Structures are given as structure tokens and as C-alpha cells.
Amino acid sequence: MARRWLVTGCSSGLGLALATAVAEAGDHVLATARKPDTLAELAARHPGRVVTAALDIRDPGQCEAAVTAAVERLGGLDVLVNNAGSGLFGAVEEVSDEELRDQLEILVVAPWRLARLALPVMRAQGSGHIVNVSSLAGRMAFPGLGAYVAGKYALEGMSQALAAEAAPLGIRVTAVEPGGYATGYGDAITATSARIPAYAPVTDPMRAGMHGMRDNPHLGRPEDFAHHVLRIVTAEGTPLRVPVGTDAFAYLAAVEEAARTELTAARTFILDE
Numbered sequence: 001m002a003r004r005w006l007v008t009g010c011s012s013g014l015g016l017a018l019a020t021a022v023a024e025a026g027d028h029v030l031a032t033a034r035k036p037d038t039l040a041e042l043a044a045r046h047p048g049r050v051v052t053a054a055l056d057i058r059d060p061g062q063c064e065a066a067v068t069a070a071v072e073r074l075g076g077l078d079v080l081v082n083n084a085g086s087g088l089f090g091a092v093e094e095v096s097d098e099e100l101r102d103q104l105e106i107l108v109v110a111p112w113r114l115a116r117l118a119l120p121v122m123r124a125q126g127s128g129h130i131v132n133v134s135s136l137a138g139r140m141a142f143p144g145l146g147a148y149v150a151g152k153y154a155l156e157g158m159s160q161a162l163a164a165e166a167a168p169l170g171i172r173v174t175a176v177e178p179g180g181y182a183t184g185y186g187d188a189i190t191a192t193s194a195r196i197p198a199y200a201p202v203t204d205p206m207r208a209g210m211h212g213m214r215d216n217p218h219l220g221r222p223e224d225f226a227h228h229v230l231r232i233v234t235a236e237g238t239p240l241r242v243p244v245g246t247d248a249f250a251y252l253a254a255v256e257e258a259a260r261t262e263l264t265a266a267r268t269f270i271l272d273e
Helices: 015-025 036-045 060-076 099-127 145-170 195-211 224-234 248-271
Strands: 004-007 028-033 048-052 080-083 129-133 169-176 243-244
Touching: 004 015, 004 060, 015 028, 015 036, 015 145, 015 224, 028 036, 028 060, 048 060, 060 099, 080 099, 099 129, 099 145, 099 169, 129 145, 129 224, 145 169, 169 224, 169 248, 224 243, 243 248
Parallel strands: 004 028, 004 080, 028 048, 080 129, 129 169, 169 243
Antiparallel strands: none
16 A cells, blocks of 8 residues: 655755655655745656645744645655754854754754644554654764754654654654765755854864765765665664664764763773772
């Protein structure tokens, strides 16, 4: 039986690849973007499989309208993919309150809102799957990305709590953690308005490394990401957190080793007092 999807952030990159793959797999998808005209070609290639809607995830009214449209136009909602997002680049001291609020609105509040709107539909059906697109930054920090990291950590915490709450209702939750993918993310990231030269030696190399990701042949292809998400949704018993990408497991293995070393040091520090 064909699944019915709502995917946010489909104008380009990972979201566009996923919406395309969903349609090609024979499922139905409400593909959304802030500018729905960017989705015209996608809808034209897959008539009857792809419908589109405008969605700025910061707008509560548009979020509610998108979930309603999915139910009315697709006949229900089986999979919600919270993919839309943006990044803020700046050292912690450089990030203003307003910039931090905006980043957390996009990375935490909006996915939480869409999940809250989708859950009654899924509860009534007795089934559903919420896929939150996180990042390796949901498990490790990078200089200059403190606000983004904070948002992804919070998204993963929400996902873990929701998974425990929703499992008895027949609803699955997955946090997908992409590593480096060949998208325009690195070039589209927004810099803080304040710049403090003292942090430049640490943050500038990180920022430079993010440029040109779309053309980097060593990074994963968005189509591979889409393939993994389709597998996650169709498979049974997948883990709550699923890293994807050519570099993901190497990074996270190093993170786990560092965490064990830190825990050992902390235990020694406290217990040998």
C-alpha cells in the first residue's frame, strides 16, 4: 500500500532528492517549500504522486495548513519528514539573542510544532512515522556552529522522548544524522552580524571548509541520503538514531572514543579526591 508523506524543505538538496525518491518508489508526497514555484518541475515529473504547498516552517498557520493539506489531498499522513532547516555560523560570543531564537525556532520549535500537528492524525490511524533530520552536529560540536549544534542536540532529545511516548501508539520516530553531503548548505549558511577577531583563528578554517560542498566529489550524494531514508521507513526495528553518509561512522566512532576517555578522566577526578 502506498505511503503518504509530508516532507519539508524540498526546494533543493536532501529534501528534493527525498521527495523525488518517494514518488519514484510509488508513494505519494506533499512536498513543501517557502517558495512553492521551486517545486513545479518536481510536480510536473510526477503527476498524481507529488502535490505541493507553500510552507515557511516558522509560520504556525502554514504548518497547520500543510498537515491539513496532506490529509485532505493525500487521504492521510503516514510519514512526516522534518527536513527543512538553516544554519547560523558564529562563535558563541558572537551569537545574539535574536539570532539564537531564530535558529532554535527553525531547528527545534518548528519540527516540534509539525510533529504535534501530525500526531493526532497518526494516533487516529494507529500508525505513522516521524523522521527528524538531525546531523552529526546532534552528537558532536564544531567551532562556529554552537547555535546549530544546540538546535540539533535539542531535536535529538525531543526525538528520544517522543519515541518512548509514541511507540505504544504504533508511531515510530527516527532521528537521521547526515554527515557531509554534496548540497549547497555550506554556502547558504548565515553568518552572525557580530564578528570578534579573537575567534577567527578557530572559526575561519571551519567556515572555509564548508564552502563548495555541492561540488565536493568526496561527499555523499543527496540521492544516497534519500535511499537511506526510504529504507528506514520501510524496514522494521530500525534504531532511533541512524547516521548516514560516507563519513558519519568514522566521526561518531571518534566521538564515542573521546566520550569514554572523558568519562574515565572524570571518574578518576571525582573518585580519587
